Amino acid sequence: MLLAASLPAAAAHHGRVFVDKNHNGSFDKGExxxxxxxxxxxxxxxxxxxNGMYTLPGHERERFVFITLPSGYKAGDKHYHPITAAAGNYDFGLIPYQAGIDKKGAHRFIQVSDTEIFNTTGNEAWAENIRQYAANEKPAFIIHTGDICYEKGLKEHIELMNTQNMNIPMFYCIGNHDLVKGKYGEECFEKYYGPVYYSFDVAGVHYIVTPMPGGDYRPGYTKDDVCRWLKNDLAHVSPETPIYIFNHDILTYGNDFTYKGKTESINLNEYNLKAWIYGHWHINHKKKQGNVYTICTSSLDKGGIDHSTSAYRVMHVDGKGDFTSELRYTYLDKKLCIASPVGESASRVVTANVYSSVSPVRKASYTCTDGTRTILKNKPLTQVSDWTWSADMPLKEQYKGKKLTLQVVAEFKNGETTKTETNFVYLPGETTVKLDGNWDNLAGNAAHTGISTAQLDSTLSLAWVRNVGANLYMSSPLIHNGKIFTASIDEDLKGKAFIYAMDGASGKIVWKYPVASSIKNTIAITDDIVFAQDVLGNLYAVDCESGTLRWKTQLPVNGLPGLIEGLATDKGIVYAGTGKALSAFEARTGKLIWRNNDWNQREGTTTTLSVGSGVVIGSVQWSALYANDLKTGKKLWSASNHGLRNRGASAAIHNGLLYLISNKAFFIMEARTGRIIVRKTLPYSVDVTSTPLLTDKEIIFGTAKEGLVALDNQTLEEKWKCPVGDALIYTSPYSRPVSGTIETTPVLAGKMIAVGASDGTIYGVDKATGKITWKHATGSPVFGSVAASGNALVATDFGGNVYVFTRK
Known part of the structure; x- marks a missing residue:
């Protein structure tokens, strides 16, 4: 009661805390x-x-009496009581609850965020995923870090997810869109969810829920109110106790975790603060700020604002209070696909992508048969990423050219199993990978035109597949001097972020260079140096041949959001960064040529810089499309009207013109002036990261829900539409089931359009008709655009697999 004396006196409240053995909510004899x-x-x-008794003095602005739930218990009804009189008795009956806590105190919890159910249906599907995962894996609790959204959402969400129907303690934070019209912003939230700040304990860890400082309507609380309570709450916590704080938004971009009001402050660095866990940004982002981790999780029911994967987060806390985390993806019911070998294949590597939303995979195995004869039976597969299980299959020369059957069985930790099988013809040594040209940027060059000299067709077969051991997101593969390059993400900071070089003929990893954090978008090559930028703003220049660092610089990006844009290279210069960090450097030396001073960074932008016709084209989601002079870096123009401010895709540059998609329209613009020449309204969302491909007769691009679309490049009328399957993971902002999403840029190779889709399939499409002429199902989403050279098509999937297909 450190600060009680500073406020006006109020009537006292009292009561008892007890074990409610018969679950009737009342204290009975013997309990x-x-x-x-x-x-x-x-x-x-x-x-x-x-005697389990307490007395509180009360205060002028009181609304609730609430308890810090002790470890090993859950509330019989609620962990709080609304104060209904000037003085009153408020008892708390608790129920023993040890689920999810092992003998050493290790436990886990689930974070859900930004579900925003006020205008959506079908929410029971993802809620059931969480319910079943909780039943299978026994976490200690679930926390929702805010933005349930508006009065309608607030009323409905408590029925969707609560302690009773989830069969696990359920806690909520208040978000900015949960502060709604009323006597004060949190009035509606309090009606259904109780106090907006409180704490609870689990196995020696102290968890604190704090409120969003502001939002759509002004709250009745202040940061000073929260700060005073925080001081009093933490006065009862020993200095060595691990602390986790939940809020809808991040506290700071720096290392100083001081919670400040107008007159009050508390330095949380003086406590054993392990993590600040939040939502709000609709992104997946984990960062270490001093000794504190800040952890943001996107929405689990829809695509994130920056095209982050729809996901919930599981935090694994050990007996010392330290943690690891993992993202888990919704809507996936025992999905299993054999990615290799299939069809006619030179690869003998068994690659299976398998995933379930409600239970991790325990083990997987394969069986290979020749007709009725078993060649290999129940051979184990090894998990190499969160989606992929793999093993080398020791087939003998006698099976060359024979049609074999491969069956894969996966068992999940909840005891369920799934299996699938495929036929393949083993053709070792029958294919030779010929990479006769470089593919150094997204869609082949800095202008992103996507035209390959490769002549590919429906006879493509798998030459090899290699898993890099980490997820591959929008870092599209490159081809340079016979090597293939890609880069990985590391959403959980487990040391899995690398730039990789692979031998194009065999798939062998020649080298890998570790980077500080995720590389979420395009890498590029010039002067035999591969360039990549991570989400923290580190720009790396790595020698293509040796894998050694040539130079590195820190770009002056914002503390949040992370740098998720892609870079470009052209004629010995690398163009990197965004906003005031947009820069041009000499590739060989790292010398800064110019830096943008004219426009700012903002969240949600996934475009890759486009270079050509004397301009660098950048973009800021929810702001504008920008053109900077290629030589000086000066801003030439910006455009935000007519739907140009909502955009995830990059522009293709052809003969002084920009071709791009934005929101629900296709545009042709003058590169030097920004003048809109054509704006074609579309009857569907194109909020994807797909750059339009201009062919002799078509303009082809991906969409958020309708698959691949072609416009006639003379009339701009829709020429054809190629539907794809429902996305395995939703990334296009606010996309939900069912969405045939293509985030990737189509590439022309001969008469075939090659493109990857979020349904986990790589497609070959006839450019004239839009008919699928070839496809390869991977079973893991494809977010990186393909590359083509010689007789080969290179593709990656989210599970970390790199595939090379060759023409017969």
Whole structure:
């Protein structure tokens, strides 16, 4: 009660905390009382005595009496009581609850965020995923870090997810869109969810829920109110106790975790603060700020604002209070696909992508048969990424040219199994990979035109597949001097972010260079140097041949959002960064040529810089399309009207013209002036990262829900539409089931359009008709655009697999 004396006196509240053995909500004779349980009135914090009793002095702005749930218990009804009189008795009956805590105190919890259910249906599907995962994996609790959204969402969400129907303690934070019209912004939230700040304990870890400082409507609380309570709450916590704080938004971009009001402040660095866990940005982002991790999780039901994967997060806390985390993806019911070998294949590597939303995979195995004869039976596969299980299949020369059957069985930790099989013809040594030209940027060059000299057709077969051991996102593969290059993401900071070089003929990893954090978008090559930028703004220049660092610089990007844009190279210069960090460097030396001073960075932007016709084209989601002079870096123009401010895709540059998609329209613009020549309204969303491909007769691009689309390049009328399957993971902002999403840029190779889709398939499409002439199912989403050279098509999937297909 450190600060009670500074406020006006109020009537006291009292009560008892006990074990509600018969679950009737009342204290009955013989029921155990609980000592040293913390109870608060929103300002003061006291502990129960030996009889389980407490007395609180109350204060002028009181609304609730609530407890810090002790470890090993859950609330019989709620962890709070609304204060209904000037003075009153408020008892708390608790129920023993040890689920999810092992003997050493290790436990896990689930973070859900930004579900925003006010205008959506079908929410029971993802809620059931969480319910079943909780039943299978026994986490200690679920936390929702805010933005349930508006009065309608607030009323409905508590019925969708609560402690009773989830069969696990359920806690909520208030978000900016949860502050709605009323006597004060949190009035509606309090009606259904109780106090907006409180704490609870699990196995020696102290968890604190704090409120969003502001939002759509002004809250009745202030940061000073929260700060005073925080001081009193933490006064009862020993200095060595691990602390986790939940909020809808991040506290700071720096290392100083001081929670400040107008008159009050508390330095959280003086406590054993392990993590600040939040949502709000609709992104997946984990960062270490001093000794504290900040962790943001996107929406689990829809695509993220920056095209982050739809996901919930599982935090694994050990007995010392330290943690690891993992993202898990919704809507996936025992998905299993054999990615290799299939059809006619020179590869004998068994690659299976398998995933379930409700339970991790325990083990997987394969069986290979020749007709009725078993060649290899129940051979184990090894997990190499969060989607992929793999093994080398020791087939003998006698099976060359024979049609064999491969069956894969996967068993999940909840005891369920799934299996699938495919036929393949083993053709070792029958294919030779010929990479006779370089593919150094997204869609082949800095202008992203996507035209390859390769002549590919429907006879493509798999030459090799290699898993890099980490997820591959929008870092499209490159081809340079016989090598293939890609880069990985590391959403959980487990040391899995690398730039990779692979031998184009065999798939052998020649070298890999570690980077500080995820590389989420395009890498590029010039002067035999591969360039990549991570989400923290580190720009790396790595020698293509040796894998050694040539130079590195820190781009002056914002603390948040992370740098998720792609870079470009052209004629010995690398163009990197975004906003005030947009820069041009000499590729060989790292010398800064110019830096943009004219426009700012903002969240949600996934475009790759486009270079050509004397301009560098950049973009800021929710702001504008920008053109900077190629030589000086000066801004030439910006365009935000007519739907150009909502865009995830990059521009293709042809003969001084920009071809791009944005929101629900296709545009042709003058590169030097920004003048809109054509704006074609589309009856569907194109908020994807797909750059239009201009052919002799078509303009082809991906969409958020309708697959691949071609416009006639003379009339701009729709020429054909090529549907694809439902996305395995949703990334296009606010896309949900069912969405035939293509985030990648189509590439022309001969008469075939090659493109990867979020349904986990790489497609070959006839450019004239839009008919699928070839496809390869990987079973893991494809977010990186393909590359083509010689007789080969190179593709990657989210599970970390690199594929090379060759023409017969």
């Amino acid at each position: 155990k009382v609980l000592k040293d349980v913390k109870v608060s009135d929103g300002l003061n914090v006291v502990k129960t005595d030996a």
